[in-house]
Amino acid sequence: MKHYKKDYGTWSSNITANDIANGSKSLTTLAIENDNIYWLEGRPTEGGRTILVANNGNETNDITPSEYNIRTRVHEYGGGSALVVGNEVFFINFSDQRIYHQKHQSNPTPITSNNGDRFADLHLDKKRRCLICVREHHSKLEVPTNSLVSVDIENGKIKVIHDHSDFVSNPRVNESGDRIAWLTWDFPNMPWNGNVLWIGVIDRDGSIINKRRIAGGQSESIFQPEWSPDGNLIFVSDKNNWWNLYKTDGEETFSICSTEAEFGLPQWVFGQSTYGLSDDGRIVASCVSSGFWRLGLVDNNCFEPFEIPFNQISDVKVKGSKVIFVGASGLDAPQIICLNINTGKYEVIEKSSLNTIHEKYISIGQSIKFSTSRDETCYGFYYPPKNDDYPKPAGELPPAIIRCHGGPTGATSAALNLSTQFWTSRGFAFLDINYRGSTGFGRKYRESLHGLWGVSDIDDMVSGAKWLVQKGFADPERLIVRGSSAGGYTTLASLTFRDVFKAGASYYGIGDLLALARDTHKFESRYMDSIIGPMPENEFLYYERSPINFTEKLNCPVIFLQGLDDEIVPPNQAESMVRALTSKGLPVSYLAFEGEGHGFRKAENVKKALLAELTFYCRVFGFTNGDIQTDLEIHNLD
Structure with missing residues (x-):
């Protein structure tokens, strides 16, 4: 049944912030053992806790006791935090970062000591009854060190088996237990820029001998090495522009599937x-x-x-x-x-x-491409406003949200995301952009952001917004840009250095690139060498592309949402921008969440952030929606 006509942005929707916060859980780290299917389940309703769950074909049961939270802090982004082999489980507990061993129907027992070391990418060496994994050692005075170690399951004894690189990942022992493969990379590379695939022989004492470099280099990215039953090593390489499948017998390497598609991912987390x-x-x-x-x-x-x-x-x-x-x-x-x-x-x-959610409330993403700067092409997914309870208002164009994903080395997809449908079902248009530098379009497209972060990505946001307007899909006076993390930086830079958007939302975004280069963690400490330029010779570029230094150019309302425990983009990034824009007299709102890091995990905070963002847009654009919060403080507007 249709309601009376209502303007875009004011529609009521049965896709609520509470549904998004409480009704969705993350599903990762799948495994099959003894006809059981296992996975890690992130539960916002339990404070963001992650547990191991098993399905035996008839019922689903929690494996992890309630006092544990499975999550590693290696590289800060984690991944590879649980391993199931037979009837045994190994996992990293978030609070102490120790490796635990659990047999079914028994309580977990710690394997490693409580000394502050972090572990990830767990793999079992069955022959020697030990775990092979990544260890990240932290000390107060030095940069963390990353190494490949073996951990004796019975006594917790640790043996370093590779420590000659800045980073290491993907240890894989073959079925016979005599060879091991792994990946390494060194500063200033990120793993998607260039890394190296190694094969070594495992000696009697568990050390690695006869190490051989198989593939990779400064300009070749390797992903997910796995041993095949016949003893060959399968892996993904982008040496021909696309992350494609290859195999090696240790002597020669052969293409398995050559196609203009990508079988690889950017290795932000372990265990992909x-x-x-x-x-x-x-x-x-x-x-x-x-x-x-x-x-x-x-x-x-x-x-x-x-x-x-x-x-x-x-x-x-x-x-x-x-x-x-x-x-x-x-x-x-x-x-x-x-x-x-x-x-x-x-x-x-x-x-x-x-x-x-009934289909009448779901907007399906339409794959689009549009022209952008330097006569290049950009890609994205356009979601028109969709709610069959309301007729489209005649003679009115909708407000539009243009989203920039994080990374910037990352990508968005057309899969159902209730956070997107939250907006489209209320009468907003939504454009999700895979700007230059995104993955999934080949190495050349990924590298098209090199040296140009804060330039090309902004151009793509602006070009996408103009495409919406030219097509008659959006009101040019109600264009919104939003993003998180690196997408938050692109949001703030788009608002500062271009005069197209009328409001923005920065989720734990970056306003000061020099501060980020100084304060960030080891894994990303040289990331900007490629996408901006090495320091100190390019310090002027970091200054010129930092929104905090040019707040006089930013002339529209902004809402900032920040976790106070964020180690990747510290709260001082948001707080410095808030102070500058507040003193300038612009409408500004700032929500800081205790106990949240880089990304919000707790249901109550996810809900509060989403409703605050909706309220902010409604108030600065002067329309109403039944879901707005009356207690949101907006400086220079109240």
């Missing part, structure tokens, strides 16, 4: 998996092209996709004839899927959201 191998050596892999993911079999240098409805696929794991993955589509939020390789039939094991 885009493919797996069955017991008979078949490869089941996922790849992305033009922003859409597919899953299929790789055979004879061909990729044969399964006929499934999912356009976002992650965490692919294979066992026997089963492949499990997290899949999502334009109508379905992320869910764990189990697919039979032989028949192509699948079943849903677990959903990330129990909320059932």
